[in-house]
Amino acid sequence: MAAERVAVTAAPRARGPEKGGARSAVPRAAGAGPPRPDPLHTALQTAPAPGAAEVRALIRAQLRTALGTCAIVAAVLAGLPLLALVPAVARARVHGVPLCWLVLIGGVQPFWIAIAFRQLRRAERAERAMGRG
């Protein structure tokens, strides 16, 4: 099964992804299968497409990054309510305002921003690594 797939993907690819021109004037029926090669860019056909093994490695690397982000998000979202249930945490107060209240209003969103940029950096790094390879 896997060998068969490799055979399919190893076939030389006519057009690298994202090389198609949005300028193509030929209207096509919506979503009628993968796009045909673009006659305007036949010159690009000679550019070597990344090998099947490389593509698989990239997808695996990106999936690992995405799952890592997902795990962090899930851990925070699953953990915070449990933490809020701990009596000591629920009773904690800062200047008379419950700690939970402050964390929920202002503490989590900055963390999401940090996670988003971490994900962005890692995904771009994986793509650059593939470009160099």
Place this chain on the structure above:
Amino acid sequence: MTVPAVGALTALAALLGLTAALGACGRRAACTASDLLVASRGVTPWWNASAISGEYISAASFLGTAGLVLAYGADMLWLPIAAAAGHVLLLAFVTAPLRRSGAYTVSDFAEWRLGSRAVRRIVTACVCFIGWFYLLPQFEGAGVTLRVLTGAPVWAGWAVVVAVTLALVLSGGMRSITMVQAVQFWVKLAAVAVPAAALLGLWHMSGGPGPLGDGVPRFDRTTRVHMRTDAAVTVPADVTVTARGRVDGARRDGGPLALAAGRHTIGRGTDVVFPAGAAVPHAERLPAQDSGTWATPFARGEEHGLYRTYSAMLGVMLGTMGLPHILMRFYTSTSGSAARRTAALVPVLLALFYVFPALYGTFGRLYAPELLMTGDTDATVLLLPGRMLPGAPGSLLTGLVTAGAFAAFISTSCGLAVAVGGTLAQCARRTDPAAFRAGVAVALAAPLALLPGTGAHGAAGLVTVALGVSACSLCPLLVLGIWWRGLTPAGAAAGLLAGGGLAVAAGAARLCRAAPAGWPAALLAEPALLIAPGAFAAMVAVSLLTRRRVPRHTDRALRRLHCPPDPGTGRRAGPRPLVPPDRPFIA
């Protein structure tokens, strides 16, 4: 007409004028440049992220969250957190590959990835249900806004939103939608931030009570409460009021009346005047909580509170990943990596906005607590400026908030109308503007027909239903379609039908107020924790059973989804659109 009403109507007129001007400006641009250039020119990440946040902040975020915080307290602060988390996952799993696919709508993506018209039809149905559930609170919010501020009947607000949406979408103003949406995000942010700053300053100067008050909410001054509908309220402590109208079935004509602690019914149109310092009666469905309980999650001991919280968070988070109008916006980015940078900026903008609903909810408890009695908690943001700051400055701020609220209703409605209308037209394989217009009409007419029958649910509750449907249908399809080779058309169809169908059924039951108790109630109100994993499981299981029918072009498709462009050609316009760019609804 009252002063705040004048302020509100002026601001509404100004907002509509601004929208029309931006639309006209965009139309001129679209006439001079070719449609193709408009479609492929691309928008910078900041601009597009503003537009996405603009479309995401709907009536639920703008009015609903503050109302929920006022009524239920800290338990509701999980929702904005989950919404922003949804955008992080959208960035991680969906944006760049979806943009590289070149698909304009989710249904384009589904048909291209799986090569199946049947799957496209099911996705179209899911998009319609999500759009309809999501439009309901926009219309309802508009009705509440105009009613509370000007006393207009609720249908006036519905009519304004539908008319403006139709005019914008059908006049071709959608070409300039990016500009309109982006500007409206900053309008919305200013509309909550400026009054909030004024309120904070005022509260600080007046040396007001502690930020959370002490004990149960109390009227800070002698307050006249007008009951718009028949209602049952719970009075927390004996109090002497004056009442004009019907109380507990007996006619009162303005004399003093002793209300004992406990349940009382108040007739429609009754005015009740409470003395300063009296504890605020609560509408029967809202919990009465002291400040500590209110500000601490899970403190009010709600039945199955932990399950409800987890399920609501999962529904909002996964639902955000599958919203058709948000996904469409990434199409305006030039490339997959630009789309990813756009998505990374969205949590920043949402974090800026989401500080404010909690602030308004907190102030609402101090300065507009009678909303807990009338049950109109969605009006918290609208009423607070006028309540804390009487006179012209107050009505100016009220006007600002009104403009922001209508910006929220209109931008979300436009995005949804375009998404649903476009998806329907594509499904019918029609490219002419007439089909698109018919689709838009269907998108707007269905929720309008449902609206009179749904009763008061609150904007945030209704949006949660829409997000639940999205979480149980489109989210699994996108995640598995982008990352898993093994997805088959049959698997996708099974997951969509099972997950989407169950979520729609639960949402419909919730709208029709089928109100059982205990676990069934919790499951019906927040079904995502069961159904969403079920939908994933159904897709995987049926795909494994039909694994011989994995589409042949799967490997090519995944390569296109995940490989960045060659550095030498990376500056070219994005991938070839799967939809001809002369479609009337291209953004």
